[in-house]
Amino acid sequence: MFKKMTTQPVPDTTGQLKTLLRSLRRYAESDGCWYSISLGPLALILLLLTILPIIWLGWMALHDINWQDGVSHWEYVGLNNVVLFFDNHFYWPGLLNTFIFSISAVSVQMVLGFLMALVVSRSDRKSRLFLTVVFLLPIVLPPIVIGAIWKLMLSYDFGVINDFLGLLGIAPVDWLGNADIALMSVIAVDIWHWTPFVFLLMLAGLESLPQEVYEASSLDVRNAWQEFWYITLPLMQGTILITLLFRMVLSFKVFDEIYLLTGGGPGTATEVVSFSIYRTFFTEDRAGLGAVMSIFTLLVVAALAVFAQLLLKRRKQS
Amino acid sequence: MSHTRSNHGFYRVTQLFVWCYALIILFPFLWIAMAAFKRQIDILTSSFFFTPVLSNFEELIFSKQSSFFHDLLNSGIIAISSTAIVVLISAMASFTLLRMYVPRWLSVGLFAWAMLFHMLPPITFVSAWFTIFSELNLINTYSGMILAHVTINLPMGLWLMSNFLKEVPRDLYEAAAIDGCSNAATFFRIVLPLIRTGMIATAALIFIFSWSDFTIALNLTAKATQTVPVSIATFAQEFEIKYGQMAAGSLLSTLPALLLIVFGQRYIVKGLLSGSVK
Numbered sequence: 001m002f003k004k005m006t007t008q009p010v011p012d013t014t015g016q017l018k019t020l021l022r023s024l025r026r027y028a029e030s031d032g033c034w035y036s037i038s039l040g041p042l043a044l045i046l047l048l049l050t051i052l053p054i055i056w057l058g059w060m061a062l063h064d065i066n067w068q069d070g071v072s073h074w075e076y077v078g079l080n081n082v083v084l085f086f087d088n089h090f091y092w093p094g095l096l097n098t099f100i101f102s103i104s105a106v107s108v109q110m111v112l113g114f115l116m117a118l119v120v121s122r123s124d125r126k127s128r129l130f131l132t133v134v135f136l137l138p139i140v141l142p143p144i145v146i147g148a149i150w151k152l153m154l155s156y157d158f159g160v161i162n163d164f165l166g167l168l169g170i171a172p173v174d175w176l177g178n179a180d181i182a183l184m185s186v187i188a189v190d191i192w193h194w195t196p197f198v199f200l201l202m203l204a205g206l207e208s209l210p211q212e213v214y215e216a217s218s219l220d221v222r223n224a225w226q227e228f229w230y231i232t233l234p235l236m237q238g239t240i241l242i243t244l245l246f247r248m249v250l251s252f253k254v255f256d257e258i259y260l261l262t263g264g265g266p267g268t269a270t271e272v273v274s275f276s277i278y279r280t281f282f283t284e285d286r287a288g289l290g291a292v293m294s295i296f297t298l299l300v301v302a303a304l305a306v307f308a309q310l311l312l313k314r315r316k317q318s
Numbered sequence: 319m320s321h322t323r324s325n326h327g328f329y330r331v332t333q334l335f336v337w338c339y340a341l342i343i344l345f346p347f348l349w350i351a352m353a354a355f356k357r358q359i360d361i362l363t364s365s366f367f368f369t370p371v372l373s374n375f376e377e378l379i380f381s382k383q384s385s386f387f388h389d390l391l392n393s394g395i396i397a398i399s400s401t402a403i404v405v406l407i408s409a410m411a412s413f414t415l416l417r418m419y420v421p422r423w424l425s426v427g428l429f430a431w432a433m434l435f436h437m438l439p440p441i442t443f444v445s446a447w448f449t450i451f452s453e454l455n456l457i458n459t460y461s462g463m464i465l466a467h468v469t470i471n472l473p474m475g476l477w478l479m480s481n482f483l484k485e486v487p488r489d490l491y492e493a494a495a496i497d498g499c500s501n502a503a504t505f506f507r508i509v510l511p512l513i514r515t516g517m518i519a520t521a522a523l524i525f526i527f528s529w530s531d532f533t534i535a536l537n538l539t540a541k542a543t544q545t546v547p548v549s550i551a552t553f554a555q556e557f558e559i560k561y562g563q564m565a566a567g568s569l570l571s572t573l574p575a576l577l578l579i580v581f582g583q584r585y586i587v588k589g590l591l592s593g594s595v596k
Contacts, residue, residue, distance in 0.1 A: 028500075028502070029500040029501075029502070031418075031501060033502075034414070034418075034500070034501035034502055034505075035414060035418075035420075037410065037502070038410035038411055038413065038414040038501075038505075039410075039411055039414055039415070039420075039428075041407045041410075041411075042407055042408070042411040042428065042472065042476070043428070045407075045468065045469055045472060046428065046431060046432065046435070046472075049443075049447070049465065049466075049469040050431070050435050050443065050469065051431075052450075053443055053446030053447060053450065054446070056446050056449070056450060057442075057445070057446045060446070060449065065449070072449065072452065072453075112339075115332070116335075116336045116339060118332075119329070119332045119333055119335070119336050120336055122329070123333065130340075131336065131340055132583070132587065133579060133583055134340045134343055134344060135340070135343065136579055136583065136586060136587070137343060137344075137347060137579070138343060139590070140526050140530075140575040140578065140579060140586065141530070141572050141575050142529065142530035142532070142546075142547050142550075142571055142572070142575075143530060143532065144530070144532045144547040144550050144551055144568075145350075145547075145550065145568040145571060145572060147551075147554075148350065148550055148554060148564050148565070148568045149346045149347070149349070149350045149568070150346070151554060151559075151564075152349070152350060152353060152361075152561060152564075152565065153346055153349060157362070158361065158362050158363065158364040159364070160349060160364055163364050192342070192343070192346075195339075196343065197590075200587065200590060200591070201590075201591065204587075204591045249437045250437070252437075252439055253439045253440065255439070255440075255441060255532070255533050256532040256533065256547070259532070259536075259551065260551055260554055273439065274439045274441045274533075277439075277441045277442060277445060278441050278533075278537075281445040281448070282445075282448075282537055287445070287449060290445050291445065291446070294441075294442035294443075294445055294446070295442075297438075297439060297442055298438055298442050301437060301438050301439065302434060302437075302438065304437075305433075305434055305437040306434075
């Protein structure tokens with residue numbers, strides 16, 4: 001057998017190999033190959049890990065899913081999960097809280113961030129750089145660390161905030177354990193966390209405003225207030241609107257800080273939609289119901305995002 | 319804006335306010351950094367003056383019960399690989415989408431869907447990924463975590479890279495194409511060097527996002543691939559909260575971000591601005 005193999009004509013295979021390599025090379029240099037290499041991974045990931053999961057959630061929503069020894073058992077229950085969803089005691093207060101949280105936190109952030117940017121934009125270069133670095137801190141640190149920091153500072157027994165109040169002769173406040181003020185405390189932490197982000201965007205916006213307009217108008221405006229109202233504010237409208245919409249939609253994602261600070265409690269005082277989904281899915285093991293919640297949340301946020309987009313487009317046209 | 323006839327006193331007051339806010343930002347970080355060097359008893363009595371000890375760090379890193387060092391490694395592996403993949407994929411894709419002929423419905427559709435996905439709360443997808451990944455045995459594996467992090471950060475990468483690519487003049491690679499450069503060669507030899515700063519900015523931001531992620535790691539990992547944010551959270555969840563170790567772990571977990579701020583502050587600001595305003 002060995003002998004037979006050696007009698008085969010040898011040079012042909014190398015020739016074949018060469019043509020194969022040549023055609024491979026030609027394909028590698030062709031447009032088609034580049035299209036599939038450059039767009040393939042993106043399209044595949046978006047398709048398999050973002051679109052497919054939504055369909056998958058829809059399928060899960062129709063089932064009761066139980067895990068036993070790492071194997072899932074699916075039982076078809078029709079629209080039963082949807083009925084359970086409308087009766088859920090966590091999701092609906094959570095949705096309301098999320099709206100309260102987003103609207104109040106973001107509006108305070110916008111006002112504070114804008115005002116500070118106005119002030120800092122007239123400071124000298126050195127202090128601007130220093131402030132930028134300081135204000136970057138809360139933005140780039142892991143949100144869970146922000147949660148840990150405030151858990152330490154807001155503690156009822158030994159938190160430094162209560163110590164400080166004690167120095168002023170004020171009785172300690174149970175910031176995170178009192179159902180009446182827990183949501184307010186969480187909103188305050190979020191304001192602390194994200195005002196710097198608004199500040200940085202606004203500062204960049206202010207710095208890119210055309211100086212000529214200010215020079216041209218310096219004879220017409222009577223005071224700083226008029227300049228702000230008739231010139232700065234209209235020029236900044238675009239930046240303000242984009243930042244507002246951006247923060248609004250992103251604040252719907254809040255999860256990490258709430259997980260660490262209050263766990264949605266006491267009761268449903270600080271429950272938010274992300275936490276309801278997490279609880280239903282991972283602690284209560286009701287995947288079907290969790291899937292219904294996820295789909296509903298996706299619809300709400302998608303509607304908000306599309307609405308924001310339309311608003312921006314209309315503004316651009318006018 | 320130096321041309322305003324502003325009320326000088328008012329300006330001083332507002333300036334003071336800004337510096338107070340900077341202090342309000344800094345103080346909590348200093349407080350937790352101090353807590354990291356306190357014994358539990360010093361934390362519980364919230365004393366300003368204390369003898370600094372290293373016991374929290376020792377327990378965190380060298381104690382047999384603590385997996386913190388291992389978690390740091392996991393975080394590093396997952397963040398670095400997912401960042402590299404995101405930057406490469408999004409740089410190639412945005413070059414093709416912006417600078418080559420692609421049907422309009424495809425490019426608009428990809429960008430629009432990526433942006434919408436970025437706005438959606440991650441937990442909704444994590445719950446779906448959990449069931450899909452458990453069918454595929456990807457729970458608690460590096461590949462599963464990297465895949466999830468790549469997916470969640472890809473929209474931001476795509477957005478940033480395409481913004482940076484728009485700044486590269488068209489003539490440069492059109493000239494390359496006329497000279498007979500293949501698409502791949504044009505991309506790797508001509509476009510990539512031109513968008514280097516943009517890539518660094520993107521990589522810095524994506525690394526920070528991946529390093530900070532808690533939602534995904536909490537639900538898709540267990541002991542073997544647990545990341546730092548999850549282990550910080552477990553200190554806070556135990557029956558007796560280990561504040562000292564929580565603080566020490568938090569302090570260590572901020573180091574990469576702090577280093578990036580010190581050495582790459584320009585890039586991070588650039589990325590943040592490009593990612594949100596444009």
